Amino acid sequence: MEALDHNGIWAFQGPNSWKGQYYMFEIQVFHPLTQRIETSLANDPYSRGLSANGERSLLVDLDDPQVQPRGWSELAMLKPNLRSFNDVSIYELHIRDFSIRDESVETSLRGTYLAFTSKTSRCVEHLKQLADAGITHIHLLPSFDFGSVDERKENWKSIDFKRLESLPPDSDEQQAAVVAIQDEDGYNWGYDPVNWGVPDGSYSSDPSGSKRCLEFRQMVQALNSLGLRVILDVVYNHLHGNGPHGKYSVLDKVVPGYYLRLNTQGEIENSTCMNNTASEHYMVDRLIVDDLCHWAVDYKVDGFRFDLMGHLMKSTMIRAKKTLRQLNVHHDGVDGSKIYLYGEGWDFGEVAKNARGENASQINLAGTGIGSFNDRMRDSAIGGSPFADPRQQGFLTGLYLEPNGFDQGDEETTRASLAATTDWIRIGLAGNLRDFCFMNHEGQQIKGEEILTHDGQPVAYAKNPTETVNYLSAHDNETLFDVIMLKTTRKVPLKERCRINSLATSIVALSQGIAFFHAGDDILRSKSLDRDSYNSGDWFNSLDFTYESNNWGIGLPPKDKNGDKWPIMRDLLRDEDLRPSKADMLLAKDNFQLFLKIRYSSPLFRLSRTKDIQERLKFHNTGPSSELGVIVMSIEDGITGQNNLEQLDLQYQTMVVIFNARPSSISLSIPFCKQRRLILHPLQALSSDLVARQSSFMEGEGVFGIPARTTAIFLEPRQ
Structure with missing residues (x-):
């Protein structure tokens, strides 16, 4: 790579034959965590493709017809009608929950992006009915590259559902079986971002190469064809990794101490749960807005839901709204005026009461048009x-x-x-x-x-x-x-x-x-009283669109988050009159x-x-x-x-x-x-x-x- 001294940019240029090749950045830089010069291998923060588990960045051309489903370039003209944001009604859905136990979906497609293309399945029929009734948008829980699920499906462990079904409704054995493999199965909500700009490979038929890009687009196209616009749940408030050698660290390798928010002792703030980002810094703000435009233009996403939005600056949200609104069908292939933004405007942690600048809290956002x-x-x-x-x-x-x-x-x-x-x-x-x-x-x-x-x-x-x-x-x-x-x-x-x-x-x-x-x-829908099912597997989270079971009374929920309430829960779960x-x-x-x-x-x-x-x-x-x-x-x-x-x-x-x-x-x-x-x-x-x-x-x-x-x-x- 070559440093362009006049503007601080590092650049490289290669032949077209590099397309489809993997790459990484080797960076030598002082890292405050170790207090020394470190040599790190990092993915491109602007990655548009990845190898399995995000181990390397992929050179992918998203304009290549091979990663575009038929009719993709015309999709903007075929979007479901949206007269006004006042007409928006949202249905929040986890990609895997939607289809993983739906036997009307082809086995290989269950729990994936492509399940949404299964036109005759029960789960898709349910969405059709919702669209006909008035739901306008499907909010998908995080589907960018996240770190909590191994994308190589052959490594996933599973449990014997038949055995669990035979157990009493108030037993603790079901949760024990789920917890035993919960970090080695195919399930997580995905609120642990690694590479913001790439679809996660665990929902793809092949996590290596560009299949994930194509299949995400097929999902968006399929939902639009049902009359449903698509909202992406974005997690810009924190990152999964940090440090010069962390497996999931990207931005903290590239410019250590800049992308993550620090306290007065120079330690990383963790009020969101881990590795808070600092959108008050110019290039963090820019990366977020650039990434939103990428998802809007390259994947034709129709809205964004911001996790812990109050930890972002109000200025970032306003700039995002303004920039997205400027996108137009003629130049960008999308109508940015129809992209709705909303999120969690909670005001807490180190940003509370505008301590780091005016943040995107409920009260601060009045008059912005952001929900x-x-x-x-x-x-x-x-x-x-x-x-x-x-x-x-x-x-x-x-x-x-x-x-x-x-x-x-x-x-x-x-x-x-x-x-x-x-x-x-x-x-x-x-x-x-x-x-x-x-x-x-x-x-x-x-x-x-x-x-x-x-x-x-x-x-x-x-x-x-x-x-x-x-x-x-x-x-x-x-x-x-x-x-x-x-x-x-x-x-x-x-x-x-x-x-x-x-x-x-x-x-x-x-x-x-x-x-x-x-x-x-x-x-x-029940999760058998689980109050936080982010890692509770398919057993507690899946949906049944045969309507035979709502998942009530399938055992006590995982002890870690619910154990103190087990005495209350047992009495309820064992009562068959409540099923x-x-x-x-x-x-x-x-x-x-x-x-x-x-x-x-x-x-x-x-x-x-x-x-x-x-x-x-x-x-x-x-x-x-x-x-x-x-x-x-x-x-x-x-x-x-x-x-x-x-x-x-x-x-x-x-x-x-x-x-x-x-x-x-x-x-x-x-x-x-x-x-x-x-x-x-x-x-x-x-x-x-x-x-x-x-x-x-x-x-x-x-x-x-x-x-x-x-x-x-x-x-x-x-x-």
């Missing part, structure tokens, strides 16, 4: 937090109304807590907008930003609705079904717990902003798709302007005399001669949504509705949920009758 996860809605609806006792209850799981025996205070305390945190859900339904005004549980007119969390932070932080990603479950922590099982009192029968699951997904589906769901939320049937799973699936279809049946559920949400969306049953456990939301459209609102919906002039989380049916009078001609939404009136179909409205009196644990959607047709 962040709304943990306020999650915690209030489900109860507690990911770091609290899993038995803490919330709006959906029985707080005050049906206590489970866990001490959350006396009756007065839990009543006050339910009333206060219900406001968190209300503001979430309104897009978690900081300036949204409504009457709170005390009867005061208040702005969203004036409601405070338990630690004094504003509940609402967004300036426009697309900055809010509403969710109740994700890959982290227990699944939605499992957390409901842990929090509801034992006397609640399984059928009612399944209704809570559907009620939960309806809150997300019918909220303003971005709707986000974890794969399996729609089919009562969902196929009929239960199918009803949950039908309800999930119903709520999505209702979301997309009217633009009123996807308002694009803060002004529209403030003028049109109202909450009823508020104030100190409100019926606890019930949220009533109305959304109005323009009505000639009655208001000055623009008409957005050609069919309906008013929507009224009632979320009844109470364990009993309610009769509720809403004065706002007294003179309205409301009917149950036609889709719900014909749904497979016979309980919800009993929801009623008495015209002229404004009285609703809503069954227990039911979401009912009423509308007023235009005259």
Whole structure:
């Protein structure tokens, strides 16, 4: 290589015959870790191809037709339609979970990129149905090169599933078998990045050479053909390796002490889990933005979800958004204006409170158009937090109304807590907008930003609705079904717990902003109560699209992350009355798709302007005399001669949504509705949920009758 003295760049140029050859950089540089000059062998930080396990970089031409599926160059023109980011609904999915146990997929394709091309498989059919119902984007857990799985499949160890299936549902033998090989099987979530710019080889049919590049593109193309855009989960906040000789170290070999964030003692910060990166440094920022453009242009990815985004600088995120937005179909083969960015805006560690510069936290991102996860809605609806006792209850799981025996205070305390945190859900339904005004549980007119969390932070932080990603479950922590099982009192029968699951997904589906769901939320997915299944193998993580099993009661989850809760879990897992049937799973699936279809049946559920949400969306049953456990939301459209609102919906002039989380049916009078001609939404009136179909409205009196644990959607047709 030659140093170009005038700009600090090292460069080399070779003949075309080098294509397909492997290479590495040999670097001599002082390394602060060892305090001496080290000679290191490093991969190219801008690698576009790799050998198996990323041992060497590969010279690959991504414009070569051999690594492009047929029709690849025209894909930008065939992308699923996306009118606005307000139309986005996301389904989060792990590539291996999706197909590894689906017998309708060819054996060699299970758990790989190419499983998504299996047009007649059950797993692909499930995605087709989701796309038809309204899901717009598939969020794929990390699929760049990561270090926790050996890419050579011949080295993988496996367990005897037949033997595990014969064991008791509360046995600890299943987890022991999984843990014994967990670092030698083919499973990991992949949040341990090594080479950001290359697809991981463990999901490819051949980890050596350029097959992984071709097959990743085939996956993107296949998902687009189903009507689904693709979001890549990116982990720019940390790296798997460091040091001059580490197997997984790349950037810390190239410029030691620069790419990784250091503390005042010169030690690497590890608040993310390991080897925090320093995006406040110019070339780290540049590498991140360059890499995003590479994935957008070369793999036609439609969005990015940023792991621990709050550990990146706000300036990096803004530059990324601006740079991606400038991409166009004519010059770059992609429409960058349709690429959505969102992530985890948690504010903690060495970057908290802007200690290293203004970071990409929830509050700091207001007004940028970049989304962040709304943990306020999650915690209030489900109860507690990911770091609290899993038995803490919330709006959906029985707080005050049906206590489970866990001490959350006396009756007065839990009543006050339910009333206060219900406001968190209300503001979430309104897009978690900081300036949204409504009457709170005390009867005061208040702005969203004036409601405070338990630690004094504003509940609402967004300036426009697309900055809010509403969710109740994700890959982290227990699944939605499992957390409901842990929090509801034992006397609640399984059928009612399944209704809570559907009620939960309806809150997300019918909220303003971005709707986000974890794969399996729609089919009562369980991981047998595992709170952190990142390395729990196929046994605890796989999905069953025959709907015969939701994976409940397949043994105690791995002891390392769950052992302290085993006494609670045993009692639940051994109870066969808590195991969902196929009929239960199918009803949950039908309800999930119903709520999505209702979301997309009217633009009123996807308002694009803060002004529209403030003028049109109202909450009823508020104030100190409100019926606890019930949220009533109305959304109005323009009505000639009655208001000055623009008409957005050609069919309906008013929507009224009632979320009844109470364990009993309610009769509720809403004065706002007294003179309205409301009917149950036609889709719900014909749904497979016979309980919800009993929801009623008495015209002229404004009285609703809503069954227990039911979401009912009423509308007023235009005259």
